[in-house]
Amino acid sequence: MTAQRDRERLQRIAAVVSAADASDPARAICDACVAALPVAGASIVLTAGGIPTALASSDAVAARIEELQATLGEGPCADACESGRPVGEPDLAAPRRARWVAFAPAALAAGAAAVFALPVRIGAVRLGALTFYRSRAGDLSDEQHVDARLMADVVAHVVLAIQAQAAPGTLGPALEPLVGHRAVVHQASGMVSVQLGVGVGEALVRLRAHAFAAGRELGDVAADVVARRLRLG
Amino acid sequence: MVLLTERCVELLDVSAAGLLLSDGSGALRLMAATSEATEMVELFQVQSDEGPCCDCFRSGVPVNAVDLTDESERWPRFAPVAVAAGFHAVSAFPLRLRGQVLGALNLFRTEPVMPGRADMATAQALADVATIALLQNRAITVSHELNEQLEHALNSRIAIEQAKGVIAERLTCGVDEAFSRLRRFSRNGQRRLSEVARDVVEGRLTPEEIDTIRR
Numbered sequence: 001m002t003a004q005r006d007r008e009r010l011q012r013i014a015a016v017v018s019a020a021d022a023s024d025p026a027r028a029i030c031d032a033c034v035a036a037l038p039v040a041g042a043s044i045v046l047t048a049g050g051i052p053t054a055l056a057s058s059d060a061v062a063a064r065i066e067e068l069q070a071t072l073g074e075g076p077c078a079d080a081c082e083s084g085r086p087v088g089e090p091d092l093a094a095p096r097r098a099r100w101v102a103f104a105p106a107a108l109a110a111g112a113a114a115v116f117a118l119p120v121r122i123g124a125v126r127l128g129a130l131t132f133y134r135s136r137a138g139d140l141s142d143e144q145h146v147d148a149r150l151m152a153d154v155v156a157h158v159v160l161a162i163q164a165q166a167a168p169g170t171l172g173p174a175l176e177p178l179v180g181h182r183a184v185v186h187q188a189s190g191m192v193s194v195q196l197g198v199g200v201g202e203a204l205v206r207l208r209a210h211a212f213a214a215g216r217e218l219g220d221v222a223a224d225v226v227a228r229r230l231r232l233g
Numbered sequence: 234m235v236l237l238t239e240r241c242v243e244l245l246d247v248s249a250a251g252l253l254l255s256d257g258s259g260a261l262r263l264m265a266a267t268s269e270a271t272e273m274v275e276l277f278q279v280q281s282d283e284g285p286c287c288d289c290f291r292s293g294v295p296v297n298a299v300d301l302t303d304e305s306e307r308w309p310r311f312a313p314v315a316v317a318a319g320f321h322a323v324s325a326f327p328l329r330l331r332g333q334v335l336g337a338l339n340l341f342r343t344e345p346v347m348p349g350r351a352d353m354a355t356a357q358a359l360a361d362v363a364t365i366a367l368l369q370n371r372a373i374t375v376s377h378e379l380n381e382q383l384e385h386a387l388n389s390r391i392a393i394e395q396a397k398g399v400i401a402e403r404l405t406c407g408v409d410e411a412f413s414r415l416r417r418f419s420r421n422g423q424r425r426l427s428e429v430a431r432d433v434v435e436g437r438l439t440p441e442e443i444d445t446i447r448r
Contacts, residue, residue: 003244006244007244007351010355010358010359011354011355011358013358013361014359017330017361017362017364025331049387049388122380124377125376125377150362156376157368158331160375160376160383161330161331161333162331163379163383164379168382169389171386171390175383175387178387179387179391179394182394183394187394187397188398189395190394190395190396190399190400191398191399191401191402192398193395193398193399194398194402200395200434226398226401226408
């Protein structure tokens with residue numbers, strides 16, 4: 001009986017490894033993780049220019065959760081990236097620890113009842129996080145936590161393997177969404193830096209603050225700036 | 234790794250298992266095995282240049298032989314050693330990630346039986362998991378370099394987007410037009426686009442200077 005269970009567990013993890021060979025490996029890995037673990041959705045998030053950016057998400061709710069964290073600058077993903085340790089909240093409605101005052105209610109409203117983030121790292125190199133959400137509250141088992149960490153290791157190797165195939169000085173093609181997805185935010189940071197006479201880093205902070213105060217997503221606010229429907233300062 | 238070969242024996246009902254890895258020069262070396270008996274070690278050693286693991290490593294696909302007494306033509310050195318050690322059937326599964334083959338998982342049976350479809354899938358799954366464990370151990374230095382390259386490439390691309398914004402705002406043009414001007418300037422001065430972009434973002438080069446190149 002246990003052998004049969006072990007065998008199935010092993011094959012679920014192996015499916016995540018095999019997904020690395022897909023034409024869109026990041027998305028395929030997210031989907032394989034969702035099939036392998038009792039979670040509703042998954043995202044692969046890498047830090048790019050100070051913003052956690054989803055390389056891929058398995059569904060719209062997972063994408064929305066990442067967008068929220070990018071806007072608010074807090075959440076399990078940021079904590080996992082910063083600490084290099086797994087971070088989770090099995091019940092966002094009744095959290096074990098008071099944290100993420102802005103993110104938790106917003107994530108609940110978006111349809112997540114529990115969130116988990118595993119650091120994507122190799123040794124001291126920290127790349128980002130593999131994040132999961134559940135639509136019902138509840139923790140993962142110890143065994144599932146172990147499997148999830150292994151899946152995050154797979155992500156780390158796949159990201160570097162993609163970059164290893166890129167021409168010197170260029171970005172691996174499968175990593176292109178990291179810039180493409182946020183191009184408007186970076187452009188808006190440039191524009192706001194001129195409007196306020198500050199550096200682009202500070203401009204990004206102001207953009208985030210504006211989005212948070214207005215209850216909007218960072219990407220939407222940035223699009224308004226680039227289209228000149230909005231000026232800061 | 235030894236644990237992994239032991240799990241193979243348990244899960245797959247094989248008699249012995251070993252993990253062979255490429256040493257960088259392309260030769261396979263034994264990393265771990267369920268038994269350290271001399272005849273076993275020899276069996277893995279002989280495969281440094283011939284045998285199922287070699288074939289598997291070179292082709293990247295699983296290799297199976299049901300009756301080793303029939304295989305002395307295919308593997309003149311390996312087959313007799315394996316038969317002498319009491320084995321009849323052998324399989325090898327590749328350790329691979331994104332097109333790269335790192336080594337092979339080698340399984341031996343005393344009976345001349347072909348592994349079933351489910352066993353084949355489990356064995357490949359074990360090989361896949363071994364690949365990740367292995368990369369985790371060996372890849373630290375390479376990872377640092379690759380991560381630096383990744384960060385550099387990302388930052389270059391992001392600086393270009395930010396510079397487009399700076400130029401668009403200062404020269405009151407669209408971001409596409411801003412990009413055309415940035416590119417014209419960098420081509421004209423034969424400089425890298427990302428370098429020029431960084432100079433703009435960090436204030437070493439003004440959008441007005443960029444705009445002196447016109448056409």
